[in-house]
Amino acid sequence: MEATSIRATTTRVCVTNSTALKFKQNYLSFRKSVLSGSPMDTKSISPNSIRAQQSTATMAETDYKNELKIKEWEVGKFQDELAASQGIKIRRRPPTGPPLNYVGPFEFRLANEDDNTPRDILEEILWNKDKEVALLKERMPLATLKKELENAPPVRDFLGALRKSHLRTGLPALIAEVKKASPSRGVLRKDFDPVKIAQAYEKGGAACLSVLTDEKYFQGSLENLEKIRNAGVQCPLLCKEFIIDAWQIYYALTKGADAVLLIAAVLPDLDIQYLTKICKTLGLAALVEVHDEKEMDRVLGIEGIELVGINNRNLGTFEVDISNTRHLLEGERGEVIHQKDIIVVGESGLFTPSDIAYVQNAGVKAVLVGESIVKQDDPGKGISGLFGKDISP
Numbered sequence: 001m002e003a004t005s006i007r008a009t010t011t012r013v014c015v016t017n018s019t020a021l022k023f024k025q026n027y028l029s030f031r032k033s034v035l036s037g038s039p040m041d042t043k044s045i046s047p048n049s050i051r052a053q054q055s056t057a058t059m060a061e062t063d064y065k066n067e068l069k070i071k072e073w074e075v076g077k078f079q080d081e082l083a084a085s086q087g088i089k090i091r092r093r094p095p096t097g098p099p100l101n102y103v104g105p106f107e108f109r110l111a112n113e114d115d116n117t118p119r120d121i122l123e124e125i126l127w128n129k130d131k132e133v134a135l136l137k138e139r140m141p142l143a144t145l146k147k148e149l150e151n152a153p154p155v156r157d158f159l160g161a162l163r164k165s166h167l168r169t170g171l172p173a174l175i176a177e178v179k180k181a182s183p184s185r186g187v188l189r190k191d192f193d194p195v196k197i198a199q200a201y202e203k204g205g206a207a208c209l210s211v212l213t214d215e216k217y218f219q220g221s222l223e224n225l226e227k228i229r230n231a232g233v234q235c236p237l238l239c240k241e242f243i244i245d246a247w248q249i250y251y252a253l254t255k256g257a258d259a260v261l262l263i264a265a266v267l268p269d270l271d272i273q274y275l276t277k278i279c280k281t282l283g284l285a286a287l288v289e290v291h292d293e294k295e296m297d298r299v300l301g302i303e304g305i306e307l308v309g310i311n312n313r314n315l316g317t318f319e320v321d322i323s324n325t326r327h328l329l330e331g332e333r334g335e336v337i338h339q340k341d342i343i344v345v346g347e348s349g350l351f352t353p354s355d356i357a358y359v360q361n362a363g364v365k366a367v368l369v370g371e372s373i374v375k376q377d378d379p380g381k382g383i384s385g386l387f388g389k390d391i392s393p
């Protein structure tokens with residue numbers, strides 16, 4: 001039987017999980033009987049013995065809460081270690097010291113835990129996202145959210161739209177990004193009207209749209225995505241978000257998303273696998289984004305991946321280099337991608353027809369473009385400028 005070691009404020013207590021469970025069940029039924037005043041025969045119990053039972057119950061509850069806190073902290077630590085073992089440098093949340101009087105497997109590894117500032121912008125974004133999602137989940141638990149799914153608009157075929165556009169134009173299909181601002185470039189467009197921009201993109205020949213939904217760093221919102229969907233835009237919509245929890249996928253679906261972004265620099269393999277499965281069950285496409293060889297190799301090792309984005313931007317340093325796309329598609333990796341019939345999207349830093357030709361020659365069937373088109377007076381015409389010709393349907 002698995003043993004759980006916990007240290008209460010002063011005494012060290014060693015209990016088995018089943019003992020802890022029984023403890024909790026006894027306490028809960030005792031509390032219920034005290035609160036309802038009925039099923040237990042309280043008349044035959046003296047006031048002193050009731051007080052004694054109540055204080056035992058309070059101690060049991062405190063122990064139980066301590067135990068949960070420790071378990072939660074240990075799970076977080078295990079997750080960090082697993083992520084680090086896969087080369088993920090980003091920590092999901094700021095490191096915290098262990099709960100009071102912690103004794104356990106991590107205690108001999110706690111020396112460097114005072115590093116409490118994010119290492120780069122991506123880590124900062126994630127730490128904020130973690131808090132934001134926790135709050136949202138508190139306000140709308142998953143069970144409630146799942147009920148909302150009944151009213152969600154039908155999911156459109158994101159991958160199908162990319163294939164169709166690529167066949168129609170012979171050029172990489174365009175995922176045009178509705179992006180007001182970014183940490184690397186600041187505000188890109190002051191007169192930002194998400195619906196007008198989306199409509200202009202659709203008219204200009206975009207196959208799909210990417211809508212940035214992060215508020216703090218990109219001045220986006222899921223309401224923007226919802227508005228675009230409700231305005232009757234037919235292009236399938238990618239919810240461009242920092243997804244760290246399945247809850248966000250359900251939420252995006254209720255707002256009208258057809259696809260979500262999963263970032264390999266942030267998510268360990270198991271999370272990518274799990275979140276991709278959820279997407280499949282819901283009919284959503286998952287764009288799994290990589291930036292380097294290690295991330296690409298991890299993602300190619302995961303079953304069922306259909307859409308991979310190569311980001312030419314390093315999300316930690318903001319450095320952009322479009323040769324990254326070619327580099328990651330060379331040799332064996334390119335062959336695996338071909339065998340698996342994965343659609344590759346070239347992302348970031350694409351401004352000119354020669355940039356598009358360059359990534360197309362490298363092997364992409366789609367491109368994700370923000371800055372170069374969103375900044376144009378008419379973002380639809382920006383698309384013709386980007387491709388060097390009119391690609392409208």
Ligand SMILES: O=C(O)c1ccccc1NCC(=O)[C@H](O)[C@H](O)COP(=O)(O)O
Nearest residue numbers: 182183184185315347348349369370371
């Ligand atoms: O764009 C940023 O500054 C940024 C910073 C940190 C995380 C993500 C970031 N951008 C997301 C993207 O990758 C781009 O929005 C997308 O690929 C379009 O890029 P671009 O065409 O260069 O606007």
